[in-house]
Amino acid sequence: xxxxxxxxxxxxxxxxxxxxxxxxxxxxxxxxxxxxxxxxxxxxxxxxxxxxxxxxxxxxxxxxxxxxxxxxxxxxxxxxxxxxxxxxxxxxxxxxxxxxxxxxxxxxxxxxxxxxxxxxxxxxxxxxxxxxxxxxxxxxxxxxxxxxxxxxxx
Amino acid sequence: xxxxxxxxxxxxxxxxxxxxxxxxxxxxxxxxxxxxxxxxxxxxxxxxxxxxxxxxxxxxxxxxxxxxxxxxxxxxxxxxxxxxxxxxxxxxxxxxxxxxxxxxxxxxxxxxxxxxxxxxxxxxxxxxxxxxxxxxxxxxxxxxxxxxxxxxxx
Amino acid sequence: xxxxxxxxxxxxxxxxxxxxxxxxxxxxxxxxxxxxxxxxxxxxxxxxxxxxxxxxxxxxxxxxxxxxxxxxxxxxxxxxxxxxxxxxxxxxxxxxxxxxxxxxxxxxxxxxxxxxxxxxxxxxxxxxxxxxxxxxxxxxxxxxxxxxxxxxxx
Numbered sequence: 001x002x003x004x005x006x007x008x009x010x011x012x013x014x015x016x017x018x019x020x021x022x023x024x025x026x027x028x029x030x031x032x033x034x035x036x037x038x039x040x041x042x043x044x045x046x047x048x049x050x051x052x053x054x055x056x057x058x059x060x061x062x063x064x065x066x067x068x069x070x071x072x073x074x075x076x077x078x079x080x081x082x083x084x085x086x087x088x089x090x091x092x093x094x095x096x097x098x099x100x101x102x103x104x105x106x107x108x109x110x111x112x113x114x115x116x117x118x119x120x121x122x123x124x125x126x127x128x129x130x131x132x133x134x135x136x137x138x139x140x141x142x143x144x145x146x147x148x149x150x151x152x153x154x
Numbered sequence: 155x156x157x158x159x160x161x162x163x164x165x166x167x168x169x170x171x172x173x174x175x176x177x178x179x180x181x182x183x184x185x186x187x188x189x190x191x192x193x194x195x196x197x198x199x200x201x202x203x204x205x206x207x208x209x210x211x212x213x214x215x216x217x218x219x220x221x222x223x224x225x226x227x228x229x230x231x232x233x234x235x236x237x238x239x240x241x242x243x244x245x246x247x248x249x250x251x252x253x254x255x256x257x258x259x260x261x262x263x264x265x266x267x268x269x270x271x272x273x274x275x276x277x278x279x280x281x282x283x284x285x286x287x288x289x290x291x292x293x294x295x296x297x298x299x300x301x302x303x304x305x306x307x308x
Numbered sequence: 309x310x311x312x313x314x315x316x317x318x319x320x321x322x323x324x325x326x327x328x329x330x331x332x333x334x335x336x337x338x339x340x341x342x343x344x345x346x347x348x349x350x351x352x353x354x355x356x357x358x359x360x361x362x363x364x365x366x367x368x369x370x371x372x373x374x375x376x377x378x379x380x381x382x383x384x385x386x387x388x389x390x391x392x393x394x395x396x397x398x399x400x401x402x403x404x405x406x407x408x409x410x411x412x413x414x415x416x417x418x419x420x421x422x423x424x425x426x427x428x429x430x431x432x433x434x435x436x437x438x439x440x441x442x443x444x445x446x447x448x449x450x451x452x453x454x455x456x457x458x459x460x461x462x
Binding site for chain 2: 021024025026027028029031032036037038039095097099135136137138139140141142145147
């Protein structure tokens with residue numbers, strides 16, 4: 001078990017198996033020393049626990065829990081291409097898409113659920129550049145989608 | 155003619171000339187071994203064949219055809235900076251923005267139009283990481299916009 | 309003072325101090341020869357000068373001024389990690405998110421405010437690949453958010 005997985009396990013988190021893509025692409029791809037992770041929905045055992053738009057169908061706090069799950073799925077996607085998560089040097093970039101009600105503007109609070117999980121998993125190396133935006137809708141009516149780029153070494 | 159263009163021609167696709175940017179930027183830019191492609195609208199001979207939001211003004215299937223055109227335009231943009239498309243090692247990342255009606259959640263189906271075209275063009279190297287999201291509106295009322303990063307070798 | 313700052317000063321622009329992140333991430337991060345900049349809101353002295361959606365609450369031209377401010381903040385974020393802005397070789401990629409009224413489709417006009425500022429600051433090296441999209445809402449009800457990647461040398 002990598003030290004990343006140990007730190008997560010200590011806080012009660014298990015990295016899931018990687019979610020099957022909804023289409024003709026791959027969950028993650030390595031090029032040089034970077035792994036690009038596809039947009040991750042908050043699947044739990046293949047199901048979305050919640051649907052809809054943040055601000056009407058669920059609260060920012062509830063959505064932050066989903067962003068955390070998306071981040072776990074993103075880590076799973078990284079593991080699927082590099083095997084050992086301790087090869088991750090840093091999380092470079094995160095983009096968090098939040099399916100937002102017209103008036104909802106607390107996207108940073110939602111995506112903190114992902115950012116905090118990444119810092120928990122990777123420590124200093126988990127601190128990343130980030131954008132958080134409010135989109136009108138997401139695949140399968142998911143409330144959040146999180147993509148990222150990580151740097152790795154062999 | 156590159157083998158990429160031959161494969162596309164065999165399926166009836168022609169790579170267009172590159173669309174003129176709508177503003178002070180460039181359709182594609184090479185840095186190191188990567189080409190970053192600007193968001194591509196589904197222009198055909200300088201015109202958008204359809205406008206509006208997917209889910210009301212057009213169907214997911216119709217929008218998938220537009221995403222395919224955007225991907226062709228993205229390949230054209232790559233060719234404009236590297237000349238020989240056989241230099242493309244892999245498509246690294248695609249982001250597909252779908253102008254979506256409030257209730258529309260089949261963005262993956264739409265962006266498959268782009269993803270499948272890229273696999274057709276580049277084979278194994280065309281399999282990429284991807285995000286697909288639903289935005290409220292796009293430039294010129296286009297239904298889709300597709301950006302990508304490809305890795306090249308000389 | 310870098311020549312970048314001199315060019316901007318000549319046109320009346322001052323690079324601000326870097327805005328504090330709204331959450332557990334960093335305004336910019338260097339990996340190899342690239343700096344990834346987090347999504348920048350148009351803060352002026354810690355305040356957003358305008359709020360709301362472009363097309364209803366403010367015009368495209370007003371929003372272009374905000375995009376220009378976001379670009380200045382993005383340059384500030386780059387400076388916070390590389391010190392000397394003359395190390396910037398080129399701006400690689402810009403994504404401009406525009407909080408858009410349902411019918412607003414002039415996102416390129418808005419994001420030109422950022423693109424033109426980058427060309428002013430970096431000259432030929434400021435010409436970048438770009439996507440501009442219309443999102444339903446942004447953090448703190450900001451009308452625009454701009455992220456970018458720049459290439460640097462030591």
